[in-house]
Amino acid sequence: MATFFLEVLTPDRKFFSGEAECVIFKSSDGEMGVLAKHAPTVSAVSVGPLRINAQGKWIEAVVTEGFAKIMPDKVVILTDTAExxxxxxxxRAKAAKQRAEERLQKKLSQLEYMRSKTALARAMARLSATNRRR
Known part of the structure; x- marks a missing residue:
């Protein structure tokens, strides 16, 4: 299968850098899969799983919000966090989930509501990733 160069970067580290056959991430429009020679595009990355097929093996991770720049021979994903x-x-993830759920039960401003929903999504994605690992 054809490959492309993939970089997943966060403010803290270069999370992944190397050849990949496929990368799948959650975008604002749903799940997006990218193969080599994909049409150039830019996409928002949403909180959720990141799956990378490199050297015939799938690598699982969790990312938060960011952007993906997709070119035919290279993909760069810039995200706040990747784990x-x-x-x-x-x-810690369970505690964050509980805090977010408790905040969502209160009367919140629109901004606080969106922050709490994002925190809940992040905690649930992290817990889901740890459950798949077991």
């Missing part, structure tokens, strides 16, 4: 399942602190 492998083994890097996720399950207790």
């Amino acid at each position: 492998y399942p083994e890097e996720i602190d399950i207790n």
